[in-house]
Amino acid sequence: MHRRVFVKSGALSLVTMGLSPSFLRRASFAMSLPRAAKGKVLVCLFQRGAADALNMVVPHGDPHYGRLRPSIAIARPARSAGTSGALDLDGFFGLHPALAPLKPLWDRDLLAPIHAVGSPSSTRSHFDAQDYMESGTPDVKGTRDGWLNRYLATCDTCEAGRAASGSGSSSSGAGTADRGGARAEPFRAVAMTQQTPRILMGPAPAVAMTSIDAFTVRSAGGVAERLEALYRTGSADLVHATGAETFDAVKRLREADPARYAPANGADYPRSEFGQRLRQLAQLIKADVGLEVGFADIGGWDTHVNQGGATGQLANRLTDFGTSIAAFVQDLGDRMEDVLILTMSEFGRMARQNGNGGTDHGHAGAMFAIGGAVRGGRVHGRWPGLAPEQLYEGRDLALTTDFRSVFSEVAAGHLGATHLEALFPGFDGQRSLGLLV
Numbered sequence: 001m002h003r004r005v006f007v008k009s010g011a012l013s014l015v016t017m018g019l020s021p022s023f024l025r026r027a028s029f030a031m032s033l034p035r036a037a038k039g040k041v042l043v044c045l046f047q048r049g050a051a052d053a054l055n056m057v058v059p060h061g062d063p064h065y066g067r068l069r070p071s072i073a074i075a076r077p078a079r080s081a082g083t084s085g086a087l088d089l090d091g092f093f094g095l096h097p098a099l100a101p102l103k104p105l106w107d108r109d110l111l112a113p114i115h116a117v118g119s120p121s122s123t124r125s126h127f128d129a130q131d132y133m134e135s136g137t138p139d140v141k142g143t144r145d146g147w148l149n150r151y152l153a154t155c156d157t158c159e160a161g162r163a164a165s166g167s168g169s170s171s172s173g174a175g176t177a178d179r180g181g182a183r184a185e186p187f188r189a190v191a192m193t194q195q196t197p198r199i200l201m202g203p204a205p206a207v208a209m210t211s212i213d214a215f216t217v218r219s220a221g222g223v224a225e226r227l228e229a230l231y232r233t234g235s236a237d238l239v240h241a242t243g244a245e246t247f248d249a250v251k252r253l254r255e256a257d258p259a260r261y262a263p264a265n266g267a268d269y270p271r272s273e274f275g276q277r278l279r280q281l282a283q284l285i286k287a288d289v290g291l292e293v294g295f296a297d298i299g300g301w302d303t304h305v306n307q308g309g310a311t312g313q314l315a316n317r318l319t320d321f322g323t324s325i326a327a328f329v330q331d332l333g334d335r336m337e338d339v340l341i342l343t344m345s346e347f348g349r350m351a352r353q354n355g356n357g358g359t360d361h362g363h364a365g366a367m368f369a370i371g372g373a374v375r376g377g378r379v380h381g382r383w384p385g386l387a388p389e390q391l392y393e394g395r396d397l398a399l400t401t402d403f404r405s406v407f408s409e410v411a412a413g414h415l416g417a418t419h420l421e422a423l424f425p426g427f428d429g430q431r432s433l434g435l436l437v
Contacts, residue, residue, distance in 0.1 A: 040338050040373075040414055041285055043294040043328075044148070044199065046134075047321070047345035049301030050126065052359055053366035054351060054397060055314060056099070057113045057379065060085075061092030064386035068352045072309045072359075084310035089113075093379045097310050098318035101326035102368075109376035110329065110336065112435060114367040116381050117401040118347055122393075124361035126302070129346035133403060134198035136424045147423050148293055149202030151411055152189055154422050185290025192277035192296045200295060212258040212280050258283060267331035274298040275324040282331045285339065292415070301345060307358040329370065337372035340414045342406070348397050351386055363396035367406060373414055373436050380433045402429055409435050 058074045059065050066073045074096055077088035086094030087103050093113070095103060105111035121138040123129050132138040136147030145153070189206040191197050200206040209215045261283045269275040274296065281294045300317045307314050325343075329336055348365030364384075370376075384390050384398040392398040404424045411417040413436040420430060 039292065040416070041292055041294065041340070042148075042410065042415060043281060043296075043339060043341045045325070045341060045343045046130075046197070046199075046295070046297040047301050047343060048126075048130065048297050048299045049303075049345070050129075050347050050349055050361055051301040051317075051345040051365060052303060052307065052314060053115065053345075053348040053364065055307075055309070056096055056318065057089075057115055057366045058086040058094045058096060059092065059115075059383065059386065060088075060094050062383075062386045064388075068386060070353070071357060072307050072353050074310055090379060092383075096315065096318050098315040099322040101322045102370075105326070105329060105370060106377060110370055110372065110374065112369040112374040112376045112378065112380055114369065114380045114401060114406055114433065114435070116364045116384050116397055116399060117367050117406060118364045118399050118403055120399060120402055122363075124347065126346060126361075131198060133344060133346055136404060136407065137426070138404075140426075145202030146197070146199035147407060148189070148199045148295075149204050149206060150423050151415065151417055152200075152204035152206070152293065153202055154419065155417075185292075187284065187289040187291055189293040190281070190284060190291055190295070192280060192294070197295055197297065200293070206293075211276075212283065255287070263327065263331040265330050265333050267327045269327040269331075270320055270323050272320045272324065274320055275327065278324045278328040279331070282328050285332065285335065303349070304354070304358040304360060305356040307353075325368075325370065336370075340369065340371040340373050340410060342410055343368040343370075344403065350395055351391055351397055352395065363392045364399040365397075367403075369406075369410070369435055375434055375437050380435055401433065402427075405429065405431055405433060406435065409433060 054065065054069070055072065055074055060074070060076045074094070075083075075085040077094055078085040084097055087097060087100060088094045089106060093115070095106070102111055119129060119132050119138045121129065121132050123132070123139075128141070131141070134146050135143040136150070137143040186205055187207060189200055189204065191200055191206065191208040192210065193208050194210055196206055196208040200208075207215070258280060261279070263269060263279065263282070264286075269279040277296045281291075281296065284291045284294070298317070298321060301314075303314050306312065309315075325341065328341070332339055344367050345365050348362040349359035350362045352359075354360050369380075380401075382400040384400050386397070388394065390398060404427045408420045408424060408427075408430045409432060411423055412420060417423060421427075424430075
C-alpha cells in the first residue's frame, strides 16, 4: 500500500487536539536534535473567568476591606484553630481558608503571592483581557503569537544559528541555559487543554492534549503498524519525512504509561479535571521527555452571583485549585527546585460586592509563584489600598505591577531568556520584584 492510500482512506488518525501537519514538520527538526537534558520547567496555570484576588489573597489588615464586602468578606484570622477566618501570612495579608493546602508552601518559603498585578488595559472583556495576557501585548489585538511561543521560537532560532555555525554562543534572540544542544523537543511545550492556548500559539512546536493516553495513533486492522514501517523505510511525501519522528514521539509518551503512574511522596490529586491534568504534567516532567513549558487552565471564576465567603461557590473552586497544586508540589518533591509554577487570571473583580452577593469585573488581580526558585514567604508588589480615593475608577483594586514585569522576571531569571524585547515588544517598564532567589 502507498502512503497516500493510507491517509486518503481515513484508516489512520492522530488523536490529539492541537496536532497538525505544521506541528509534524516542526517536530521533524526537533526530533533530529539530541535528547534534552534535565532543565528548568515553567508551569503556567490560568484561572479563566477573572478570579477574585481580594478573597483569594485577603488584605485583612486594610480597614476598608470588610466595609466593601459586608456579606462575602473573609473574616480576620482567628486566634483559635478550626475557624473560617483568613489564614494569616504576614499580619496584613492572608489566604482564603479553602487554600489551606498552600499554607505549608508559604511556611517553607516556596509560595510567593503577587498582589495588585495585571494588565494596564482598561478592558473588562474576558476575551480581550485573556488575549492580552497570553499574547503579552495589552490593547494590541493584531498580535498573532503568544509570549511563551515567542520565547520558544526565539530560542529555536538561536539554537539553529549555533548549529549552523558550530559556535557555542548565540548571536540573537532570547536564550536559555545550554541544555546539551536541544531546544526543540516535540514535547518541550505541552498544554493539557482541548486546543492550543493563545499563550502557546505561534511557529514553535507546542502540543495540546486532554490526556497523555489520548495522544496516540488509532487505526483498524494493524494499519498503524504498517504505516509506521513505511515511514521508517522511505521518504514521507505527505508530511515531509516526519512520520518516523512522530511515531517515536508517540512511543515515548506511551512509555510514560499513564495508567500505571503512581504519584510520589503520598501525593493525592483531586479527581477533578484540573487535578488530573496537573497529575499528568507531573508525570511528563518526571518522564524526562524534554518538557520545558507546561500549561493548564481552570474555569469557573466569574462569580457575579452568590460568590460566598469562607464557603460557597468561590471556596469550592479554590479548594480544587489549592489541593491540586499542593499535590503537584508534593508529587515532584525535590524536582520543584527546577520547576516554577506561575498562576494568572485575566483581571480581578470589583472591590465592592454587588447586590447579588457576588462581584463584577474589576481591574488588578493576584498571581502565585511557587517553587524552589522563588523568594517565598512574602507577598510581592506594592499594595495600593482600598480607600475610595485609592480605587481604580472609584471601584476596583488599582494596578501597581504590570503582568509583563512578572513574566519578564520569570522568563529571564528562571528560563534564562536574555532578549526580553522579543518576548514583550514595546514594553519598557520592566522592574525587578525580587521574585526569584
